[in-house]
Amino acid sequence: MGAIPTQRETISRAPGTPAHDGAGPRTVRTTLPGGPLAPGAARRFVRAALTEWARSAGPDTFTERLADDALVVVSELVTNAVVHAGTDVEVVCRLEGAEDEPTGLVVEVSDHHPSRAVRGDGAERPYGIPEYGRGLRLVATLSTAWGITYRTGAKTVWALLPLDGALAAGEGAEAYDDDSALERGLSAAEILGPELSVFADAGRPVYDRDWRGRGALSFLAEASDLLAGQLDEDLVAALTGQLLVPRLADWCAVWLEDEATGWHGPETAVAAGPRLARVWHGSENRIEELRRALEKDPPRLPDSVRSRAVPVPWPGEALGPRGATGAALAYRLIAGGRPLGTLVIGRAGLLRFPDEVTGLVEDLSRRVALAIGAARQYARQATISRVLQRGLLPGAVAEIPGVRSALVYEPCDKGGPSGDFYDIFPAGDGRWCFALGDVQGKGPEAAVVIGLARPWLRLLAREGYAVPDVLDRLNQLLLDDATEASDAAARALVAAGTPVPVADDGPHARFLSLLYGELVPFESGVRCTLAAAGHPLPLLLGPDGDVRAMAQPQTLLGVVEDVMYTSQTFDLHPADTLLCVTDGVTERRSGSRQFDDGDGLAAALAGCAGLSAQLIAERISMLVHEFGGKPPDDDLALLVLQAE
Numbered sequence: 178m179g180a181i182p183t184q185r186e187t188i189s190r191a192p193g194t195p196a197h198d199g200a201g202p203r204t205v206r207t208t209l210p211g212g213p214l215a216p217g218a219a220r221r222f223v224r225a226a227l228t229e230w231a232r233s234a235g236p237d238t239f240t241e242r243l244a245d246d247a248l249v250v251v252s253e254l255v256t257n258a259v260v261h262a263g264t265d266v267e268v269v270c271r272l273e274g275a276e277d278e279p280t281g282l283v284v285e286v287s288d289h290h291p292s293r294a295v296r297g298d299g300a301e302r303p304y305g306i307p308e309y310g311r312g313l314r315l316v317a318t319l320s321t322a323w324g325i326t327y328r329t330g331a332k333t334v335w336a337l338l339p340l341d342g343a344l345a346a347g348e349g350a351e352a353y354d355d356d357s358a359l360e361r362g363l364s365a366a367e368i369l370g371p372e373l374s375v376f377a378d379a380g381r382p383v384y385d386r387d388w389r390g391r392g393a394l395s396f397l398a399e400a401s402d403l404l405a406g407q408l409d410e411d412l413v414a415a416l417t418g419q420l421l422v423p424r425l426a427d428w429c430a431v432w433l434e435d436e437a438t439g440w441h442g443p444e445t446a447v448a449a450g451p452r453l454a455r456v457w458h459g460s461e462n463r464i465e466e467l468r469r470a471l472e473k474d475p476p477r478l479p480d481s482v483r484s485r486a487v488p489v490p491w492p493g494e495a496l497g498p499r500g501a502t503g504a505a506l507a508y509r510l511i512a513g514g515r516p517l518g519t520l521v522i523g524r525a526g527l528l529r530f531p532d533e534v535t536g537l538v539e540d541l542s543r544r545v546a547l548a549i550g551a552a553r554q555y556a557r558q559a560t561i562s563r564v565l566q567r568g569l570l571p572g573a574v575a576e577i578p579g580v581r582s583a584l585v586y587e588p589c590d591k592g593g594p595s596g597d598f599y600d601i602f603p604a605g606d607g608r609w610c611f612a613l614g615d616v617q618g619k620g621p622e623a624a625v626v627i628g629l630a631r632p633w634l635r636l637l638a639r640e641g642y643a644v645p646d647v648l649d650r651l652n653q654l655l656l657d658d659a660t661e662a663s664d665a666a667a668r669a670l671v672a673a674g675t676p677v678p679v680a681d682d683g684p685h686a687r688f689l690s691l692l693y694g695e696l697v698p699f700e701s702g703v704r705c706t707l708a709a710a711g712h713p714l715p716l717l718l719g720p721d722g723d724v725r726a727m728a729q730p731q732t733l734l735g736v737v738e739d740v741m742y743t744s745q746t747f748d749l750h751p752a753d754t755l756l757c758v759t760d761g762v763t764e765r766r767s768g769s770r771q772f773d774d775g776d777g778l779a780a781a782l783a784g785c786a787g788l789s790a791q792l793i794a795e796r797i798s799m800l801v802h803e804f805g806g807k808p809p810d811d812d813l814a815l816l817v818l819q820a821e
Contacts (some may be wrong), residue, residue: 203272203276205269206267206268206270209255211263211265214405215255219254219268220252220402222251223247223251223268223284226270234279238340239282249319249398250319252401253398254313254316254334255268257286257334258286266287269285271283271284274340281321283336283338284338285335288331289330289331320336321337322336323335323336323337393533393537400544404416404544405551409552410454410552413552417429417431418430420541421541425537425538426522426524427459427500427503427523427524428457428458428459428463429456429457430455431453431454431510431518432452432454432475433517435451435452451518453468453475454518456468463495466495467496474490475519488505489505489506489507491503491505499525500525503523503525504523504527504529505523506522506523506538507521508522508538510542510549512543512546517550518546520545570599570600571601577696577818579702579703580696580818580819580820580821581790582818583789583790583791583795584815584817585815586599587798589761589809589812596618596623597759597812598613598614598616598631599814600612600631600635604695608697609696611696612634612693613692613759613814614631614692615759615814617689626689629654630691634651634693644706645708645743648691648708648731649742652710652734652737652742653738656735659735689711690710690734690759690760691711692708693710694706694708694715702748702751703820705747705755706744710731711730711731711734714730715757715758716782717755718754718755718783719752719753720753720786720787722783724783726779727745727747729743729745751820751821753819754817754819754820755819756778757817758816759815761809761813762813763778765813767804767805772801781797781800790817790819791817798813798815
């Protein structure tokens with residue numbers, strides 16, 4: 178957590194200990210992933226709790242001032258927990274006092290397995306150990322009491338806010354100046370003004386001595402919230418410039434290290450190629466000239482520097498007569514133990530930055546680094562997903578003699594590869610095969626199943642196996658693979674001395690629904706043999722608009738051993754159309770209704786009589802999208818095969 182001011186103990190029970198059993202309407206709790214999005218999620222959680230309590234206790238119970246204070250306190254507690262430990266955090270919000278007359282609001286934030294002790298000796302830390310923040314100073318200002326409780330594997334920091342939203346005059350004033358924001362009885366909104374006070378004194382800026390009490394910490398809270406939602410590192414760099422200029426500096430610049438190489442020390446920094454991602458100046462006509470000057474001389478910080486500010490040369494020639502002299506500071510951006518870049522700020526007319534500014538920008542630089550790290554992690558995951566997705570799908574769809582085909586494939590981006598896949602390929606001897614599958618789940622597990630199933634489908638088909646035999650063998654392959662994976666996991670747990678959990682449903686967790694068929698063109702049409710294993714049944718549309726389901730429902734692949742799959746054979750005559758879909762189509766929701774309720778898909782297909790394969794695919798896709806008010810929340814795939 179941050180640097181710890183003097184604690185004011187006013188609660189007789191152990192700090193951080195729930196007054197009740199942790200359940201019921203007066204206590205709510207949630208667990209949040211320990212990342213840059215956690216503070217915003219915590220604020221939404223507390224706001225929802227106060228809104229719900231106000232419905233039952235009356236709107237006058239919680240003042241706007243209390244709500245402001247509570248949101249700022251939980252934001253800073255969670256931010257400090259994330260910087261301190263980097264683990265998941267638990268947030269508890271609890272009412273104190275009698276059931277019919279609550280007197281206080283307690284906010285608790287716990288992290289697990291802290292990376293270091295709260296207090297420090299001021300020495301430089303190696304990479305990977307977060308530095309201290311200043312958020313708890315604001316917590317102490319806004320609460321009547323606060324404290325820290327250590328439990329096995331966890332640490333809790335709590336704060337108690339009075340429901341009247343005000344502190345008694347002079348309470349806790351020993352920690353503040355006589356004219357501090359606390360003694361003046363200012364509200365959180367007043368303490369956390371949008372601008373930091375700067376005064377001119379003999380031509381030099383002088384920062385108000387109530388800097389931290391009135392604005393600095395709200396600046397950090399607002400900056401954290403703004404940066405946390407960004408998933409592009411260049412946008413984070415751009416927002417950093419807008420946050421700092423002109424509020425704290427005349428100009429700033431952000432260099433980003435190449436993720437593959439990282440920081441290599443001063444002697445190879447130029448060769449490693451830090452990229453000047455953003456330059457920002459209060460005067461736009463100075464930006465390009467300043468950029469050129471900074472690109473010629475990027476900051477070279479010694480490896481011994483971690484997050485503290487380091488003076489760097491002033492680029493006076495690029496700033497004109499008014500910027501001939503000034504002070505510039507560089508901060509290394511470090512997150513997760515890895516240097517990600519460098520932040521440089523400059524202000525004309527100063528010999529040195531005030532300590533209040535250097536400390537504030539140091540705190541901001543940590544949050545910028547966290548946001549850049551989160552953006553890079555998202556970019557890595559998105560890249561992996563795209564690469565996996567390309568590798569799991571065919572590079573091209575085969576053209577089948579006598580058959581027109583159309584495909585709609587819309588994966589739902591939820592942080593990993595889609596669970597839907599398709600394939601159309603020649604199998605030799607005048608045969609073509611097609612497949613439309615849906616794996617249970619998404620992401621890496623789905624990619625494993627698809628990466629196993631699609632090559633085996635092609636191999637078995639080209640070896641001449643009939644449709645039922647292909648499904649029989651693929652089913653056994655999935656079962657064997659799941660058993661091997663389960664056995665390997667059990668051996669790893671035993672080796673680590675961890676008890677092996679016993680699952681009621683056995684080791685099989687890789688389920689696959691599959692529609693698989695074989696097409697053989699002949700003189701007056703195409704002979705189709707197909708089977709559906711736990712998959713929505715295909716629909717056959719005749720030239721007269723008649724629609725009927727083909728194949729028989731059968732068991733999912735990878736669930737039951739010794740299943741004997743069967744197939745159905747029929748002929749597709751000219752203008753006959755076969756529609757194959759995944760459950761992203763049939764189970765598309767609009768409130769409590771699904772698209773295929775009351776044979777909705779068959780009715781939609783009947784209205785496509787006389788259309789080409791491509792137009793049928795586009796029309797069904799359009800109807801599915803229009804059915805729900807929101808974008809689809811599942812992968813969507815449909816394949817249309819039409820005999821010519």
